[in-house]
Amino acid sequence: MSLDKIKKAIAEQQLRCPSCQGAILKYDKYIDTVDNIWDGAGDSKIEFSGCKVTLICGNGDCQWRERTDYWQEYLAG
Ligand SMILES: [Zn+2]
Numbered sequence: 545m546s547l548d549k550i551k552k553a554i555a556e557q558q559l560r561c562p563s564c565q566g567a568i569l570k571y572d573k574y575i576d577t578v579d580n581i582w583d584g585a586g587d588s589k590i591e592f593s594g595c596k597v598t599l600i601c602g603n604g605d606c607q608w609r610e611r612t613d614y615w616q617e618y619l620a621g
Pocket residue numbers: 561562563564565566601602603606607608
């Protein structure tokens with residue numbers, strides 16, 4: 545799960561805030577584990593790694609945010 549996919553999902557408002565049901569509008573990059581692995585020994589487990597991000601709702605006064613590496617769970621539909 546690359547950062548590009550997260551960016552795209554947020555840009556297209558495909559991620560849903562579980563608190564207010566609005567589209568998640570922001571994220572903070574937390575750790576990009578893919579880069580670390582590529583710099584290492586070329587580990588074949590790269591497919592199971594990815595970005596940990598903090599998802600941030602950003603709607604109105606909703607304070608929901610979640611640090612996760614399973615951001616796909618918030619995909620709408
Ligand atoms: Zn929200």
